Amino acid sequence: MPTIRDVARTLNLSITTVSRALDGYGDVSKETRQRVIETAQAMGYVPNRAARQLRRQRTDTIGYIVPAEKPQFADPFFAEFVAGLGDEAASTNYDLLVSTAPPDSPEEQDLYRRWIQGGKVDGVIINRTRLSDWRVNFLRESKLPFTCLERSLDQGEEFLGVETDIKDGYQELLGHLTAQGHSRIAFIGADASLKVQYDRLRAFQQALTSLDIQPQANLIVEGDLTPEGGYQAMLRLLALDQPPTAVVCVNDLTAIGVIHAAHDNHCVIGRDLAIAGFDGVADSAHTQPPLTTLDQPVYAIARTLARLLLQAIAREKIVQRVITIKPTLLIRASSGGKR
Amino acid sequence: MPTIRDVARTLNLSITTVSRALDGYGDVSKETRQRVIETAQAMGYVPNRAARQLRRQRTDTIGYIVPAEKPQFADPFFAEFVAGLGDEAASTNYDLLVSTAPPDSPEEQDLYRRWIQGGKVDGVIINRTRLSDWRVNFLRESKLPFTCLERSLDQGEEFLGVETDIKDGYQELLGHLTAQGHSRIAFIGADASLKVQYDRLRAFQQALTSLDIQPQANLIVEGDLTPEGGYQAMLRLLALDQPPTAVVCVNDLTAIGVIHAAHDNHCVIGRDLAIAGFDGVADSAHTQPPLTTLDQPVYAIARTLARLLLQAIAREKIVQRVITIKPTLLIRASSGGKR
DNA sequence: TGAGTTTTCCAAAACGTTTTGGTAAAATCA
DNA sequence: TGATTTTACCAAAACGTTTTGGAAAACTCA
Structure with a gap:
């Protein structure tokens, strides 16, 4: 592994000049720069990262x-x-x-x-x-x-x-769901300490009230952002006296679990039950049926x-x-x- | 950001001793080592990685x-x-x-x-x-x-x-498929220069012949390991005079695309058409229907x-x-x- | 011509560690 | 006691760069 010293030696130049030639400083002549670049290339010289970091005090x-x-x-x-x-x-x-x-x-x-x-x-x-x-x-x-x-x-x-501004998004989503005749709309969220949960749940509730629907506490359940969490949360919702007809999920992965749970319980998704996600990860286009989601360009x-x-x-x-x-x-x- | 020099100075010790104390060498007394460790901790000293790398000639x-x-x-x-x-x-x-x-x-x-x-x-x-x-x-x-x-x-x-030994796996998979009555079994693969494609296609063909089924060239098509590739490849298969009744995919992602294409063409998966993947990524459990696959613990x-x-x-x-x-x-x- | 300016180069210091090759002091031994 | 070993420490070199602060050579201008 050649060092800058080797390059300098073969060119009969100082280390300084080689360094500055390669870094494109103005105080080295056109020809020497050319020579330096060529020999460095030919010798397969690549600056040692640790040394550079140590000197420059940054790591790239x-x-x-x-x-x-x-x-x-x-x-x-x-x-x-x-x-x-x-x-x-x-x-x-x-x-x-x-x-x-x-x-x-x-x-x-x-x-x-x-x-x-x-x-x-x-x-x-x-x-x-x-x-x-x-x-x-x-x-x-x-x-x-x-x-x-x-x-x-x-x-x-x-x-x-x-930051993602989700107010309009949730407004639109819930508008869409109510237009389909849904009014018992559940929300499957995540750990309450997460900012996304805080934001999305709030936006969900605001959109709901703006549509004159009273948010119901028992329709708001906690998942853990995974399909498994979504699956379990959905089972809890299905066990209610009056299960929701639509479920809004805090992310797509949760929704994937919900789809699974719905299938296992013989709900026809899109007819008996509406499901929506959030994120728009690539997978969401390939669920069966494809997932309605608030797409953000991750x-x-x-x-x-x-x-x-x-x-x-x-x-x-x-x-x-x-x-x-x-x-x-x-x-x-x-x-x-x-x- | 304190350096080892700072630690040494506050302890009235040499840099060497501090370094060796922290690295657990035997030539530093129990008490000094203790003192060094404590003050280093208290001062929030963390060795600079670049310097360590440069000296040790490795990067961890x-x-x-x-x-x-x-x-x-x-x-x-x-x-x-x-x-x-x-x-x-x-x-x-x-x-x-x-x-x-x-x-x-x-x-x-x-x-x-x-x-x-x-x-x-x-x-x-x-x-x-x-x-x-x-x-x-x-x-x-x-x-x-x-x-x-x-x-x-x-x-x-x-x-x-x-290395993955897939012979038995494919044997078993194709055994399963033929047991369900399939004999027109297609393979959707990947770029021919990839080792996995080489291995898996070969295993597929060997398993086929061992089951007394003649591999057919037009049932072997190329995808690109993505759902889109799988989708397109499946369309090509469906356009054949005699489409396959089972499709084996080189990976799960391809299979996800195939599922999608089958749906769009109103095949009932599991009845009209059998689909299998390879990898066993988490997603495969959540497709609709869930995907038969050769699971490897990635x-x-x-x-x-x-x-x-x-x-x-x-x-x-x-x-x-x-x-x-x-x-x-x-x-x-x-x-x-x-x- | 000689003073200033520009061009082109360089020696040496620095970055923060680890490691080598010690040396005093203390402990052990004959 | 004096010689030997062990213990506990340390100064200095090295790792491979970049950067600072020149300095010689070449050029410019009056």
């Missing part, structure tokens, strides 16, 4: 820790999210470090500590933000750039990231988060600190909309 | 480049795979670097070059191995430890990784690959260089098996 790496309850559980949301982060990072020659840790666990704290205090990453992206989130406080204290999807309640002006959101982060790291002027995205309603067969 | 990081044709495409297989790698890495305090690049593209070459020559990773994992794969040659030349899922044809004895395989790699990096003696896994047949409703 951003980090993301998947907040997965159970590690082996593969959420398509995360897959798209990670792909977006990775691609945006790669487009600027940055790398993406990935790990998983259960939310609010000691492992999570440990990982963040190691990465951040040890200078392993220049910045991080967080999602599944909690209403009150130690991560944002920790990151703020350590003065490390970070962006997040969904603002925690601790964050005021300094928030940098993406991949694009991830790229945006990464781009914002990279700008923050580079101390670029950021025109728009918080980017708001509105999900779009995709009406598919699961809500009896189209066939 | 392994890499994986997702071989994704289109970046925004989120394959649940990859999600599980990455989760497995990440968890195994984390269990040894290693980190996982992730990126995506289209197979056999210049970006792919660039990434591997940067990571490996630049010493950004201590080893890599590769999958979606091609029959002849420049990556294995490149890695072999650069003498970097690596493990792979599926052995390319270039690899002889030195192969280190996981998460566990990924962990195994990572563990092997870490052992290779640590130059441990590796007892078993190639670990063979047999998929198990999961019979579900999509093949008319159970209800």
Whole structure:
């Protein structure tokens, strides 16, 4: 593995000149630069990352820790999210470090500590933000750039990231459902400490009341963002005296479990029961029947988060600190909309 | 951010002693070690990774480049795979670097070059191995430890990784299908340069002939491992004079597309048409009807690959260089098996 | 011509660790 | 007691870059 020293030696130049030639500084002549670039290429010289990092005091790496309850559980949301982060990072020659840790666990704290205090990453992206989130406080204290999807309640002006404005989306979705004649509409949510749960449940309830439907407490149940959670929650709803005729789920994965439960209980989805999700992950188009959902461009959101982060790291002027995205309603067969 | 120098200064000790105390060397007294550990902890000292890497000449990081044709495409297989790698890495305090690049593209070459020559990773994992794969040659030349899922044809004895033995699996699957009365059985595969396609198609054909069914060329079509590819391939099969009554797919995602196409063409899956997949990704349990598939434990395989790699990096003696896994047949409703 | 300016290069310091090759002091032994 | 071993520590080198602060050579201009 040739070092910059080897390149310098073969060219009879100083290390400095080689370094500056490769970095495109103005104080090296056209010809030498050319020679340097060629020989470096020919010798297969690639700068050692650790040395560069140590000197430059940055790592050209951003980090993301998947907040997965159970590690082996593969959420398509995360897959798209990670792909977006990775691609945006790669487009600027940055790398993406990935790990998983259960939310609010000691492992999570440990990982963040190691990465951040040890200078392993220049910045991080967080999602599944909690209403009150130690991560944002920790990151703020350590003065490390970070962006997040969904603002925690601790964050005021300094928030940098993406927020989804779901009011109109839920309004539209519930309009659609009531137009189909539904009025007993349930909501399957997630852990109450999550910002998405907070936002989406509230938007759901507001939309409901604006349509003159009284929200009913027993139609609001808790899942855990997985198909299994959705399945179990649906069973609980079906056991009610008056089960709902429509179910709105906090995410698509939950809805997939609900579809499954409905099938197992011989409901005809789209006729007996309307089901809607949230996210618009690729899978949702391939459920049977295809899932009505509030589609948000996860991949694009991830790229945006990464781009914002990279700008923050580079101390670029950021025109728009918080980017708001509105999900779009995709009406598919699961809500009896189209066939 | 305190450095080791700061810790040494506050303790009136040398840098050396602090370093050795923290690393657990024997030549530092019990009491000093205790003092060092405590103050380091109290000061929030975390060793700088870049410096450590530079000195130790290793990065405590392994890499994986997702071989994704289109970046925004989120394959649940990859999600599980990455989760497995990440968890195994984390269990040894290693980190996982992730990126995506289209197979056999210049970006792919660039990434591997940067990571490996630049010493950004201590080893890599590769999958979606091609029959002849420049990556294995490149890695072999650069003498970097690596493990792979599926052995390319270039690899002889030195192969280190996981292979799936699918003969029995296909035998069993096709036995199941013929027992249901099927004899016109199609295969939807992938790019011919992929090792999995090579293996699985061959196993499929062998199983077929062993059951006294003549493989028919027009029942073997090519997909691209995505639902869309599966959908299109299925349309082509349905357009035949004599469409197949059963379809075996090279992976679950393809099968999901096939299910979709069958639905759109009003075939009743499980009755008119049997469908089977391969992989056993979480999604496959939630299709409608649930998908019959050859289940391989993707998460566990990924962990195994990572563990092997870490052992290779640590130059441990590796007892078993190639670990063979047999998929198990999961019979579900999509093949008319159970209800 | 000689003073200033520009061009092109370079030596040395720094980044924060780990490791090598010690050395005093204390403990052990004859 | 003096020689030897063990214990507990440390100074300095090294890892491979980037950057600082020049400095010689070439050019410009009066």
